[in-house]
Every structure is written in structure tokens, then in C-alpha cells.
Amino acid sequence: MTLSCSLKTGIRATRILAVLTVAVAGLMSASASAADKPVHALGALFPLTGPNAVYGTLFSQGADLAVEHVNADADFDGRLNIHYEDSQALPQPAVVGMNKLVNVDKVKFVLSAFSGVSQAIAPIGNRSHVFMVNGGGVSPELAIGDYFLNDIPLSDDEVNALLPYVVNDMDVKKIAVIHVNDPFGNGVNKVIKQRCQELGCSVVSDISIDPSSTSFQSEVVKLRVARADAIYIASYGQQQNVIAKQLRDGGIRTQLLSYSAFGIPATQKLGAAQGAIYTAEHIDYDANDMTRQFLTDFKAKYGTTPNYYQVNYYNAVRIYADLIAYLNEKDREITGENLSAALHEIETFDVVGGPISFRDDGTVQMPIEINRIDGGSSKVLKTVELSE
Amino acid sequence: MIVLLQLFVEGLAAGSLYALAAVGFALIYATTRTFHFAHGGTMLLAAYTFYQTVAVWQWPVALAVLAALVVATLFGVGVDRLVYQPMRRTDASFLTIFAASFGVLIVVTNTVVLLFGNSFYSVDSTLSQGFLVGPIFVTYVNILAVVLAVLLIVALQLFIHRTRTGVVLRAMMDDPALVGIFGLGDRRYGTIAFAIGSALIVPAAILTSYSSGLQPSMGAVITLLAIAGAIVGGIGNLWGAAIGGLLLGIAENLGVWQLSSSWKPAITFGVLLLFLMVRPDGLLGARTRRS
Numbered sequence: 001m002t003l004s005c006s007l008k009t010g011i012r013a014t015r016i017l018a019v020l021t022v023a024v025a026g027l028m029s030a031s032a033s034a035a036d037k038p039v040h041a042l043g044a045l046f047p048l049t050g051p052n053a054v055y056g057t058l059f060s061q062g063a064d065l066a067v068e069h070v071n072a073d074a075d076f077d078g079r080l081n082i083h084y085e086d087s088q089a090l091p092q093p094a095v096v097g098m099n100k101l102v103n104v105d106k107v108k109f110v111l112s113a114f115s116g117v118s119q120a121i122a123p124i125g126n127r128s129h130v131f132m133v134n135g136g137g138v139s140p141e142l143a144i145g146d147y148f149l150n151d152i153p154l155s156d157d158e159v160n161a162l163l164p165y166v167v168n169d170m171d172v173k174k175i176a177v178i179h180v181n182d183p184f185g186n187g188v189n190k191v192i193k194q195r196c197q198e199l200g201c202s203v204v205s206d207i208s209i210d211p212s213s214t215s216f217q218s219e220v221v222k223l224r225v226a227r228a229d230a231i232y233i234a235s236y237g238q239q240q241n242v243i244a245k246q247l248r249d250g251g252i253r254t255q256l257l258s259y260s261a262f263g264i265p266a267t268q269k270l271g272a273a274q275g276a277i278y279t280a281e282h283i284d285y286d287a288n289d290m291t292r293q294f295l296t297d298f299k300a301k302y303g304t305t306p307n308y309y310q311v312n313y314y315n316a317v318r319i320y321a322d323l324i325a326y327l328n329e330k331d332r333e334i335t336g337e338n339l340s341a342a343l344h345e346i347e348t349f350d351v352v353g354g355p356i357s358f359r360d361d362g363t364v365q366m367p368i369e370i371n372r373i374d375g376g377s378s379k380v381l382k383t384v385e386l387s388e
Numbered sequence: 389m390i391v392l393l394q395l396f397v398e399g400l401a402a403g404s405l406y407a408l409a410a411v412g413f414a415l416i417y418a419t420t421r422t423f424h425f426a427h428g429g430t431m432l433l434a435a436y437t438f439y440q441t442v443a444v445w446q447w448p449v450a451l452a453v454l455a456a457l458v459v460a461t462l463f464g465v466g467v468d469r470l471v472y473q474p475m476r477r478t479d480a481s482f483l484t485i486f487a488a489s490f491g492v493l494i495v496v497t498n499t500v501v502l503l504f505g506n507s508f509y510s511v512d513s514t515l516s517q518g519f520l521v522g523p524i525f526v527t528y529v530n531i532l533a534v535v536l537a538v539l540l541i542v543a544l545q546l547f548i549h550r551t552r553t554g555v556v557l558r559a560m561m562d563d564p565a566l567v568g569i570f571g572l573g574d575r576r577y578g579t580i581a582f583a584i585g586s587a588l589i590v591p592a593a594i595l596t597s598y599s600s601g602l603q604p605s606m607g608a609v610i611t612l613l614a615i616a617g618a619i620v621g622g623i624g625n626l627w628g629a630a631i632g633g634l635l636l637g638i639a640e641n642l643g644v645w646q647l648s649s650s651w652k653p654a655i656t657f658g659v660l661l662l663f664l665m666v667r668p669d670g671l672l673g674a675r676t677r678r679s
Contacts, residue, residue, distance in 0.1 A: 238508035
């Protein structure tokens with residue numbers, strides 16, 4: 001009885017041991033195969049805190065999904081890993097974050113956002129030969145080139161698409177501009193003035209505001225007196241919503257114009273922003289299998305439809321993966337110089353929304369759509385193909 | 389001309405809210421000699437309480453106003469009882485109490501950031517809309533700001549001059565130690581001053597949540613404006629603080645007639661600097677000293 005019992009116990013123990021051994025071996029082999037794949041780190045300088053943290057969340061959703069997709073791709077030799085740093089959408093913390101990404105994390109590729117941030121980190125990246133892709137900032141000054149790439153159309157492209165439409169189709173002759181006093185806002189103001197002059201409209205008032213201001217009563221006074229046919233808001237984040245609200249509260253019913261920042265959900269749902277016309281890059285959500293896969297997985301993961309910011313950062317990561325795959329195929333080392341060379345050799349990238357290419361100054365070439373916010377969502381009024 | 393008039397109207401409304409903040413600060417300072425830098429924290433808590441109750445929890449406005457009033461008063465009294473009074477008992481210097489007050493404001497600001505984040509919030513209401521009076525656009529918030537400021541500051545003056553508590557508070561403005569010697573309990577009356585001063589900032593908090601909206605950084609801004617208003621008006625003089633706050637609001641709005649709005653803080657503190665150099669006692673400060 002005792003012998004049979006201890007025998008059974010011994011057999012059971014042996015079986016458990018065998019199962020455990022197999023499980024551990026399986027785990028070890030799985031982790032070994034994962035560990036065998038080279039890890040390609042990339043950095044992301046997004047506002048994770050502060051008033052523009054809402055953008056950081058949007059941007060990282062696109063980037064994270066791309067990393068998931070690339071890592072799940074059996075053909076891709078390696079694994080991507082994002083190192084996030086909080087830029088707070090401000091140049092100074094961004095420079096600190098960029099230095100850490102370049103010198104400590106040793107990344108070869110950085111996702112950037114916001115014009116001031118991008119302009120601040122570009123010299124560091126160019127000096128260190130670190131490839132940077134901006135998918136959120138739209139200042140015309142971001143046509144930096146070298147190691148700096150934009151996969152979002154810059155505001156001069158957006159203004160070039162919008163102004164002919166509002167001047168010719170909407171008979172807008174007098175435009176007022178309220179813009180943040182930073183590289184982006186000043187750049188947009190400059191482009192609107194130049195383009196308006198060419199098209200025969202006039203900028204009757206241009207008001208610069210502090211990026212941290214939330215009270216615009218005196219600006220509303222000036223804009224009311226300007227009697228413009230349309231008011232262009234060149235701001236971002238919560239501030240653009242505050243401006244729209246205070247303009248409407250102040251009795252100004254003038255047509256509002258803006259750029260891609262008006263595409264964020266908070267602005268789309270804002271009562272004061274209804275009827276606003278804004279530009280954004282055109283994305284064909286039925287362009288290819290990758291786009292359809294992206295759309296399905298994005299909705300499943302985040303429970304919402306993606307916007308162009310999420311597409312841009314998804315695409316930026318996919319471009320990095322394509323560059324790595326290209327260099328691996330050519331048996332070349334993954335360095336900033338080789339990434340830059342590969343970009344010029346590949347020329348066109350098949351990404352979400354269809355193929356995109358880049359100009360020599362690092363700007364993307366893609367169609368721009370003109371939208372109107374209506375009932376909490378956007379309706380496309382026109383799609384404009386811009387020439388070289 | 390219309391622009392200037394419209395800017396004057398906006399300045400009058402903004403100045404009325406600054407006046408309430410400055411009078412509250414001046415009352416607390418004059419009676420307890422406490423440089424209550426955390427006064428902006430009171431506004432922050434009142435404003436976010438109002439937002440949370442009326443916009444998120446959908447309480448009736450009257451109940452939300454009451455909640456903001458209770459939170460602001462309890463905070464002011466609590467800071468006095470738990471921070472300032474123990475420090476005063478150990479003969480802490482003016483600078484030490486000031487540093488503690490500054491610390492309280494930082495803690496409150498960070499607590500608000502933790503609870504609500506750094507995002508901008510505002511309370512949607514028809515109150516922030518308005519109507520044209522001739523060529524001038526006036527919002528309901530503008531009217532409420534001026535009316536409430538006048539009513540509350542006059543009511544405070546009546547209270548100070550016509551009630552026994554008010555008389556003791558006035559005595560404390562002259563010499564807090566003397567009030568203690570007479571056995572009137574300067575700590576108790578100090579608490580009353582904190583309660584009234586904190587309650588005075590509540591209308592400013594609520595009206596700001598309707599008009600400009602809320603951000604955690606506004607606590608420090610309103611503190612600086614309250615201090616500047618109190619100094620420009622003549623530190624320790626309640627009427628002076630009211631006029632000082634009003635003057636700053638008008639100056640910063642008229643100032644942006646030809647300048648960018650980025651200059652607003654520079655205008656405010658330029659006015660303060662000017663007064664400190666030309667009339668260091670403030671507008672009504674000298675009269676107070678003579679009396």
C-alpha cells in the first residue's frame with residue numbers, strides 16, 4: 001500500500017517535472033527566438049503632460065499600433081521598441097529629451113511633433129545623424145531637410161490649398177488672422193499674408209497671442225472691429241477651442257478658418273467650431289491592404305476611427321521599418337547616414353492612405369482636403385492636388 | 389474710439405474680478421499681517437469645485453455656487469488654522485510664513501493638476517454670451533462681474549463699519565496685538581478675516597469659469613494680480629485695493645489697443661512698478677496712514 005502510493009506519487013512527480021521541463025524549454029526557446037531578433041529602438045518626443053497632452057495620446061496611438069504590426073510581421077528581421085520622452089510641446093524639455101534619446105538610448109530614428117519642438121531638436125538630430133520624422137507640426141519653417149522629414153503637409157501647403165478656395169468659391173476678400181506667437185503661428189501668418197497678396201485678398205488684422213493665454217476678450221474686441229469676412233485661427237490644442245468659444249460668445253459670427261489641428265475630436269464636437277472650414281491631408285482609407293488592416297485594428301484597439309495624426313505616426317514608424325528592411329536586404333548597417341540614403345533610393349513608400357513621396361526639402365507631397373465641421377464631424381468640401 | 393470703449397468695458401469687467409481678489413487679499417493682510425500668497429489657490433479650488441459640481445455632476449447652479457463657497461471658505465480658514473497660526477505661535481518671520489504660503493499654492497496647483505489634468509475647462513452657459521449696446525458688445529458675465537463686485541465691496545464696507553465684528557477687524561488693521569491684549573481673541577477674528585477674504589474671491593472664480601475658462605496656472609496669476617491691486621491701491625486699504633484691482637484690469641485691456649496681448653502681464657506689472665516708484669504708498673495708502 002505504502003509502496004504503491006509512493007510509486008504513484010513518484011510517477012506523478014515525474015510527469016509534473018516533465019511537463020514543467022517542456023514548458024520551461026518552450027518558454028526559453030520562445031524568449032531565445034525573440035531575443036535573437038535585433039531590437040531597433042526609436043524615440044518619440046511627444047507632449048505627454050501639459051495642455052497639449054491630448055495630442056501626445058493621439059500621436060502615440062498611431063505609433064504604438066505600427067510597432068505592434070511591424071513586430072508581428074514574421075518577415076521583418078528585428079523588433080521595434082519605442083522610447084517615449086515628454087516634450088510638453090515645449091522646446092526646452094524637448095531638447096533635454098532629444099539629448100537623452102540620442103546619447104543615452106542611442107536611437108537612430110525619432111518621432112517629433114509640434115513646430116517649436118521640431119525646430120529645437122532638428123540641429124541635434126542633424127548633428128548626430130539621427131533621422132527625425134515630424135507628423136504633427138506644420139510650420140513652414142520645418143522644411144529643414146537633411147535628416148529631418150515631414151510626413152504631414154506643412155501649413156504653406158495647407159494655406160495654398162485653402163486660400164484659393166475661400167477667395168474664389170466663398171468670396172472672402174478680407175481675412176483676419178489670430179495666431180500664436182511661436183514659429184508655427186508666425187510662419188502661418190507670414191504665408192497667409194504672402195498668398196493673400198497674390199490672390200487679391202487682404203489681411204485686415206493679424207493678432208499674435210501668447211501660447212499659454214486663455215483669455216481673449218481684448219482680441220475679440222479687435223477682431224469685431226476688423227469686420228473681416230473670415231477669421232483664420234492658427235493655434236492648437238485647448239487654446240484653439242477657447243478662441244473659437246470666446247469669439248462666438250463675443251457675438252462674432254464670422255466664418256472661421258483653420259488648419260489640420262481642427263481635426264482633433266475636442267474641436268469637432270465643440271459647438272463654437274461648427275461651420276468652421278479647415279484643411280487636412282487627404283487620406284484614402286481604401287487605398288491598400290495596409291490601410292484596411294490599419295483601420296480595422298485601430299478601431300478594435302482604441303474603439304474609435306483614426307484621424308490623420310494617428311495615420312502620420314503610424315506611417316512614420318512603417319517608413320522606419322521599411323528603411324530597416326531595405327538596409328538589411330542590402331546588407332548595410334542601420335545608421336543615420338544609411339537611413340537617409342535609403343530614403344532617397346526607395347523614393348516612394350506604400351503606407352496607410354496610399355503611396356507617398358518626399359521632396360528634397362523633407363516635405364511630403366500629398367493631396368490636401370478642405371473640410372467643414374458639421375454636426376460634430378467633418379465633411380470634405382474639396383480635395384486639392386498641389387503641384388511640386 | 390469704439391475699440392477703446394469696447395476695451396474699456398472689457399477692462400471694467402476684468403478689473404471688477406481683480407478688485408474682488410485684491411480686496412480679499414488686502415483684508416487678510418491688513419488684519420493678520422499674513423502675506424497670503426495661497427489666495428490664488430482659494431480661487432483655483434472654488435473654480436474647479438464649481439466646474440465639477442455644475443458641469444460634471446450637473447448640480448443646480450445655486451448648489452454649485454454654495455459648494456464653491458464652502459470649499460473656498462474652508463480652505464482659507466483651514467490654511468490659517470493649520471499653517472499660519474501654528475507658525476505665528478512660534479514667532480515665525482514674515483518671510484517664513486510667505487514661503488509656507490507659496491508652498492501651499494504650489495501644493496494646491498499640483499493637486500488640481502493631479503485631479504483634473506492640465507487641460508482647459510469651461511462651463512458652457514448663455515451667461516458668457518451677450519448683446520449689443522449701440523456699437524459696444526456686452527456679455528452677461530461682464531455685467532455680473534461689475535454688479536457683484538460693487539455689491540460685495542459695498543457690503544463688506546458696511547460690515548466693517550456697522551457691525552461689532554467689523555469694528556474689531558478694523559482695530560486689527562490698526563494693531564492686531566492690541567486686539568489680543570484687550571482679550572478679543574485676534575486668532576478668532578483672524579479666522580473671520582480669512583473666511584470673508586476667501587469667500588470674496590468665489591464670484592471671480594465662478595465668472596472666470598464661464599468666460600475665460602479654467603487652467604491650473606491661473607491660481608498664481610490671480611494671486612499676483614491681487615497683490616498688485618492691493619499694492620497699487622495702498623496696502624491695507626480695502627477701497628484702495630478695489631480701485632487698484634479695477635485700475636489694473638482697465639490698464640491691461642486698454643494697453644493692448646496698440647500692443648500685442650502678450651504684453652498684458654508687462655502692462656500690469658509696469659503699472660505696479662510705476663506706483664512703487666512714484667507713489668509707494670499706493671493710491672489711498674497715505675490717507676490710511678494719516679488716519
